[in-house]
Amino acid sequence: MKPVVEPSPTGDSPMERTLRQRVRQQEILAELGVLALQGTPFVQLLDHTARLTAEGLEAEFCKVLEYLPAERRLLVRAGVGWGEGIVGVASVGADLESPAGYALQTGKPVISNHLENEERFRTPELLVRFGIRRAMNVILQGDGSPYGVLEVDSRAEGEFSAHDIAFLQGAANLLGMAIERQRYEAKLKSALDRHQMLLMEISHRVKNSLQLVASMLHLQAKAVGDPVLTGHLGEASNRVSAVARAYDRLAVDADVERIEIGGYLREVCKDFDDAVAHCEIKVEALERAYLATTAAIPLALIVSELVTNAAKYGYPKGTGGPIWVSVRRPDSGQLSISVRDEGVGLPADFDPATSKGLGMRIVTALARQLGATLRQQPLARGTEFSLVLPIEADVKS
C-alpha cells in the first residue's frame, strides 16, 4: 500500500522535519539572545540576526529594515540573499499599503503567503524584482520608538505558519532589545563625554582666572617702585599662580572624590619655576595613598612652600642639591608627607610656630585646616618637614 505521506529524501517524515525545524528555531533564539547580551557590535548583530533568522525559517532571504522618518521609507540595513547593491541602498515604502510599513505602523505581524494574489498590500518593487512569493514582517521595537522591521522572504512554494511568525517575532524582540540597549549606552556615553567636557572647560576657566590674578599682581609688583613691596607682590603673584597650577593638575584626574597623592604631587612638582631650578626634586611614594580631593590644593600649597624654602634657604645661591618629597603610611590611619633637603639646615633659633616668615605661617595655617600636625626633624645634614595627617577610612585605598 502506498504510504499516505511521501518520505523526504532524508527519510524523515514531514512531522519529523517540522519538529527538527522548531528545535533549530529554539536554538537560534537562544543563540541570538547570547549575541544580544554579549554586546555584539551593531552591524555584526544585524548580520547575524538576518542570517540566523533566514536559517530558522529555511528561507533564502531576510532583511533588517531601518525606518527613516524623514523619508518615510524603510532602508535595507542588513540582509542575506540579496547580493550586491541592495544592503545599505534599497528601500521600501513605510506606508500602510506596504507589508513592512503596515507591520511598522500597526505593530502587528504580517504574513503574506501568496504575494501574487495579495489584495491587502501592494507588493514592493524589490520583492517583485527578486521573484519573492511569500513574506513575513514583524516590528523591531525596543522601549522607545521602533527601529524598523524584520522581514523574511522566500521564492519557494509553501507557507509560513503561525509558529514561524512566533519565531520571527522572538528574533525581532531580541534584536529590538539589543538595539534599545545600544541606543541607551550611546546616550549615556555622550552625556558622560559632555559632562567631562564641561568639567574641563570650567577648570580651564578657573585656572585662567587665577593666572590672570597672578599676572596682574606681577605687573603691579613691577610698577610699584619700592623694592620691598615689589618682593611681597611678586611672592603673592607666585602663590596665586601655585594655586592655579595645583588646581589645574587636580582637574586632570577623573576621580572626583579622592586623589592618589603620590601621582598628584608628582604632577604638582613638575610645575616649579626658576626659583627651584638648581635643585632636583624627587617624589617618592612607595604605597598608594588617597586623600579627599578637598585636601588636594592645601596640600599642594604646603608642599610648594616647603620645596621653595628648601631650594631658597637650604641650597643658597651658587649651590644646589636634591629635595625629596615623600609620601608614606606610617600606620594604616596616618599619612605622612615630608619635604627633605640636604642643605645648610635651619637657623638654630627656628621655631615654625613662631616663625615670622609668611611662608611658614601659611604652612601652619593650611596644616591646621587639614587637621594635620607639622613636624620638623632634626637632621645631621639639612632639614626635613613632615606633615602628618589622619586618613579617614573612606578615602583609604
Ligand SMILES: Nc1ncnc2c1ncn2[C@@H]1O[C@H](COP(=O)(O)OP(=O)(O)O)[C@@H](O)[C@H]1O
Ligand atoms: N629648608 C630650609 N633650610 C633652611 N632654612 C629654612 C628652610 N626652610 C625654612 N627655613 C628658614 O625659615 C625661615 C622662614 O621661612 P618662610 O616662613 O618660608 O619665610 P620666607 O617668606 O622668608 O620664605 C626662612 O627665612 C629660613 O631661615
Ligand SMILES: [Mg+2]
Ligand atoms: Mg618661604
